[in-house]
Amino acid sequence: MNDNNLNSADEDKLISCKVVLIGNPGVGKTSLVNYWINEKFTRRYAPTIGANHLRKLIKVDDETVDVCVWDTAGQEQFLSLAPLYTRAAACAIAVAAIDDIDSFKALPTWVNMINDSCDEIPPILLAISKTDLTTPNCPTEEYIETNYGTYFAGIFYTSSKSGENVGLLFTQASKLGLNFIRSRHNFKTNKTDLNAATYLEPKEQKCC
Template sequence: MGDTYDYLFKIILVGDQAVGKTSLVRRFTTGKFQQEYKTTIGVDFTVQTLQLDGKIVKLQIWDTTGQERFKSLTTGYFRNAHAALVVYDVTNTDSLNNCVRWMNDVSMYSGQDIPKILLGNKCDKLSGRTVSSSDGEHFARQHDMMSFSETSAKDGRNVDDAFYKLAQELSRTYFDSMDYRSDSIRLDSLPDNTASWWGCCGY
């Protein structure tokens, strides 16, 4: 598809360390899962191109670290984001509670109230779950999030759906929008260092 596209959207992934943000990105972009990943230091960046309804949609996916000591670095990359995937671990209640802080950071540093989707990752785990699906649903509704779904980077459950449906909704929302045209980020300008839907596990 080259560098030709109809839409270009910047999506950021936020959440605590070790909730599986990098694994979700790798599963979506490569279709593979690695049991062990190096901890993201700062920000990782990748691009994925999709064909939706006859349009070419390019996603800039920014995987940010969950480590507090890198906050001053990562929050600078929130600017001009079109949407955020807020990720928690279904075996870690604190990671869900901390999503409030992550959403506040996104709103503060992105400069706008962008759509936020809640993903409860690691739903493949048969033991150790501390956050139920209903807990995730309630959290998403309480905080007026765009959608909620449980995902598994390990077996691929709902991962592609999350990204595709987000891309579809953004394409509809920003169709012929001046805000989209002014806020889009061209790939050649990146720094060198670098519709509501509910999944089958949602409501």
């Protein structure tokens, strides 16, 4: 759906849904967003500085939703800025690359950032990126589900190269975000502390 055809009256009727992507640098956040928005894969991207955001209109439960996707930088020098972009998110997508075990170990940090920056905690999905690079040494689905399944509203195994599950990921994020927007005035979500003391640390597994 192209937002260029909307007039101001149409825009006033839209529900705006903010979806933020979080995760270590190099895990493929920008590639996921680019594939969903433009349906193409580009091998080379400049590292995101601060955050970028793009919009796409989709139908969710017969509602036209203006999905604003914020792609945040994962580099350490930009971490202090990330909470500025995650505030008021209706849904978050934490991204870990299948060939980067450190990106899995960093997930508690990213989830806690959402907890700390949002007054009402949105649903958080886990996107496993770069599944086209899977080798026998990479984490298995069983390993991922056992160690991380409890902490996310869903897990999607994605590839920006093939497009595998990219559309499903953002559609589900948009649905969860819309439901969150509809209900957040009716309840206060309890924060979950995923610090080192309470978070189930993944077992060591050799990765690619």
